[in-house]
Amino acid sequence: MAVAEELNFTRAARKVGIGQPPLSNQIRDLENEIGAALFRRLSNGAELTEAGKAFLPEARAILLQAEQAKQSAIRAARGQSGRIRVGYTSSAVFNPVVPAIVNAFREKYAAVEFSLEEAPTAQLLERLERDELDAVFIRPGSGDGLQVRCRLRAEDPMIIVLPERHPLSEAQTLRLDALAGESFVLFPREAGAGFFDDIIAACRRAGFEPQLAQSAPQITSIASFVAVGLGVSIVPTEMAKINVPGVRYIAIAGEAPAARLALATRRDERSSIIRNFTAQAIATQKSLANNNQTAE
């Protein structure tokens, strides 16, 4: 029936592989059942009535839903009670909550088909709205679309990285503005725009404009660049666990800048799988926070 959008009964009938009279009958029967005309018959074809215009997208939705029903049955038969496609921006993995969430979910819902992809925040949001991803870990920026809902918020505290030979490298803590005159080793803004902007903003709040020197290809290689004396930097505290010879990590005194992290899903999401994922995310974050408290 969704084929009569052709606006010509004869051609539409040919398209579905039946004759024109049976199609006319089908439409007549359908109109009788509904109790309203869907098409206005003209001398040179047909056009949709208001009712037809309203009915067409619904009809399409039904066909789509039928296909989904079939697919979900097939997946269930394979022992997979569903699928979730998770995206993350590269810097998100520095917050240990992200891998923890993913592991916890995969363990708890082993039957769910799980796919994971890395892309910049902006692209993640785009793909989320295009229904190509279901949940994305992002660095929230200014204009995150209204179509998404952020269900988890966390912050990655940062830490200063200095070369061993640096005059300040023996300090226990440093205020951020101690780095005012230094050259900064950062990463290409495209590799993590939200994260990048958070760092710059933190420096500005500390009262100086960071001087960007050499750019490291990835966030993980910043420490190596610092080690060979290309400048100083600030990185997520988590990265201090990676032992890079030739650098010193120094806690930040005063206002500690932090990179914000969020888990975004579609605002109108109804799938229970995805809801389970966000619930798992929140639970994992809480349990991780508790562990840290007790460990310290």
Next chain:
Amino acid sequence: MAVAEELNFTRAARKVGIGQPPLSNQIRDLENEIGAALFRRLSNGAELTEAGKAFLPEARAILLQAEQAKQSAIRAARGQSGRIRVGYTSSAVFNPVVPAIVNAFREKYAAVEFSLEEAPTAQLLERLERDELDAVFIRPGSGDGLQVRCRLRAEDPMIIVLPERHPLSEAQTLRLDALAGESFVLFPREAGAGFFDDIIAACRRAGFEPQLAQSAPQITSIASFVAVGLGVSIVPTEMAKINVPGVRYIAIAGEAPAARLALATRRDERSSIIRNFTAQAIATQKSLANNNQTAE
């Protein structure tokens, strides 16, 4: 199919009013199409497989959506949902029937998306024919296209406005030709050509050519211009309700000029939404007329 939740083929078949063998066949065919078993056949009945469990809610959703599709088509056919784009010429709002119609329609058909635009009569008619507007309140002039149909006709009676200091300002009523030698305060013809022409025509019928003096920027500011002595004018009776100090409103004796008002739609209009709008317009006009009669 959503009936096999009964967990017993025989009873389920009875429930849908067919025999057990046909139901078995239907389910076998469906399972073949999906490529997975939906039921596990037991000696004493049947139970849902994982695939079946996943399929059942989807199947229910399809039936629900089919019903929704039907309902939304019916609503659209009744004109209870959809969109209507209404235009009006600026002076139309002086006739209280226009806002009354709009309010009554929006209240009665709250689900209909309603847009309202102001433009000169000529432009309204043009946009009506180009299918950019659906119904327009206009001041009908000479050559209103043949493609439109006027479904409502009303008249705005007019009233004379004089400055308080004017020698005639104490009169109870005045014939229009008493203003023959006066300077008239009107408005730019572009602000309401049909209305403007109605005023000029009324003067000519009264036997004189009005002398146009200062032009007020809008119709509503005519009274203020009159108050400061820039001339006399005639305005819709409705405007006498706006209390402007320094003016006197005086009823017109003899042939009272009136600005004509019409509601135009496309001649070949079929949309029930728009028909509902014109019907509501006529009804509102009637009820308003009755209220006035009883009130006086």
Next chain:
DNA sequence: CCATGTGATACTTTTAAGATATCGCCTTCA
């Protein structure tokens, strides 16, 4: 061990969907 209830199978009947031929209507182009 047989009565009972389950779904599957084989076959017939019925119904509804599709094919064919034709009609009436309107547009269009000569």
Next chain:
DNA sequence: TGAAGGCGATATCTTAAAAGTATCACATGG
């Protein structure tokens, strides 16, 4: 203006899919 061609509606016939009937095979439970 009038014949041709394209449109959907209608009538009738044909066919294929759904439903009905009878029966089977297999469990279970008294």
